[in-house]
Amino acid sequence: MSGELEAIMTYSILAAILFSYAFNRISSLSKLKRELAGNPAEDSEE
Amino acid sequence: MANYSSLAIPTTIVGLIGVVITALLGFFYAPLVDPDSWNAPEAYRILYWHVPFAWTSFLSFCLLFIGASSWYVRRSERGWAMLVIGSQLGLLFGLGVIISGPIWGSAEWGVPWDWGDVRLNSYALLTSVALFLVMSIRSQPDGEETRDTLAAIGLFGFVLVPVTAIATTLWRNRHPGVILRESGETGVDAEIKQLMGFGAFSFLVLFIGLVLLNYSIYSLRRELEDENRKIDREVIS
Numbered sequence: 001m002s003g004e005l006e007a008i009m010t011y012s013i014l015a016a017i018l019f020s021y022a023f024n025r026i027s028s029l030s031k032l033k034r035e036l037a038g039n040p041a042e043d044s045e046e
Numbered sequence: 047m048a049n050y051s052s053l054a055i056p057t058t059i060v061g062l063i064g065v066v067i068t069a070l071l072g073f074f075y076a077p078l079v080d081p082d083s084w085n086a087p088e089a090y091r092i093l094y095w096h097v098p099f100a101w102t103s104f105l106s107f108c109l110l111f112i113g114a115s116s117w118y119v120r121r122s123e124r125g126w127a128m129l130v131i132g133s134q135l136g137l138l139f140g141l142g143v144i145i146s147g148p149i150w151g152s153a154e155w156g157v158p159w160d161w162g163d164v165r166l167n168s169y170a171l172l173t174s175v176a177l178f179l180v181m182s183i184r185s186q187p188d189g190e191e192t193r194d195t196l197a198a199i200g201l202f203g204f205v206l207v208p209v210t211a212i213a214t215t216l217w218r219n220r221h222p223g224v225i226l227r228e229s230g231e232t233g234v235d236a237e238i239k240q241l242m243g244f245g246a247f248s249f250l251v252l253f254i255g256l257v258l259l260n261y262s263i264y265s266l267r268r269e270l271e272d273e274n275r276k277i278d279r280e281v282i283s
Contacts, residue, residue: 002081002086002087002089003087003090003150003153003154004088004089006086006149006150006152007073007088007091010095010145010149010150011069011095013145013146014142014145014146015066015069017138017142018062018065018142019062021138021256022058022062022252022256022259025256025259025260026055026058026259028263029054029055029259029262029263029266032266032270036273
């Protein structure tokens, strides 16, 4: 048992955690920017 | 603010590319360690992420400490933001260490955890403090009292950082010593050290990107709340 499977398993789990967190933050930032940019337009419509 | 925000996404993406390159080099370029000295020579490749994850978690806990101190001393909003970001990133990177360590440990040592090892246990406690802070920040109503309590917990938790950092040298039981320091005991190849250094740099870039990203989100949320409050006031009046 050389541990290759353990290494692949660990990288997969950590990559999933790291990437999901990073992309979640990126999408939150983009959403907030859109929301802030959209506010004045909504106000003028009202 | 606009500067932070415009740098946040590119820095995070560069960091992510760097950590992926580290993993690929760890698998396909890094030399194999001596199979006579290691029980699971291939599993050692986990360390190319495990070690930078641990270093980055210490950076996150430092950010948490600076934020908590700044909140106490100056009631600084930016300090509170640093505490929130430090606890989130401390949990993220701490979780990575807590997951990867036992997998490597069970392959190399035959056991995933050693309850007698000070470093393992103090590190687990440190990550638990980060978990507690993240959950409390999300669940408790925001106010001065809540912030004071959580900042106090953050400050006490930080005491575990130097304890964990020096535990390897002082009370080493099962966890290996400091890898990048020159020693005949670790016997680490120069190529392995270089790759570990590249990994540390990539994780540092990722850490900076995530801090900028979280700070931008925090600032924009406050801006949005202020805007909404202004609209509410206008509607009422």
